[in-house]
Amino acid sequence: MAPVDSGAPATxxxxxxxxxxxELIDQTLHESGHRVLTTSNALEALExxxxxxxxxxxxxxLLEERGQTLVGEFRSIQAGLRIISICGQDDDLEGIxxxxxxxSPLSLDELREVAVAESDPRGSR
Structure with missing residues (x-):
């Protein structure tokens, strides 16, 4: 699949x-022109x-019992951080x-589209 023109590559x-x-997410976002860093746990993400x-x-x-706390920590380090959550139908995202x-299961095309929208400065919060 051809890379999506994101206009402004995001980190x-x-x-x-x-x-x-x-790996699938990493490859998909790289192909769309973004700089991608990966981690498998919240402590590494904070670092x-x-x-x-x-x-x-x-x-x-997002460890359900700590999701709201983690998001608060993430956003206290980088205000305005945009978060794309991949979740099941029954996941409770209240307060996040x-x-x-x-x-979930994830559509890679949808991920590309959302990453483009979220990386557009006009669409940022």
Whole structure:
């Protein structure tokens, strides 16, 4: 599939425990012209957020009992951080307020489209 013209490449951090899913997301976003960093746990994500300016955080896993707390920590490090949450139908995202939600199982085309929309400065919060 041809890369999507995103207009403005974003620096995207992917937080996903499943290595195969993480690789698919990484490859899809790279092909769309974005700079992609990956991690499999929240502590590593916090460290990356402290060191690197991140435009978008793609979260494939948010420990449900700590999701709201983690998002608060992420956004306290980088105000205005846009979060794309990949979640199942039954996942409770109350209090997390993601910029966008994608259903699991993940559609890579939908991920591309949402990443383009979220990386557009006119669409940022």
């Amino acid at each position: 995207i951090l992917v937080l996903e425990e499943n290595a195969a899913v993480q 990356v957020l402290r060191r690197v300016r991140i435009d978008i955080l793609v979260v494939g896993v 307020d993601p910029s966008a939600k994608l259903a």
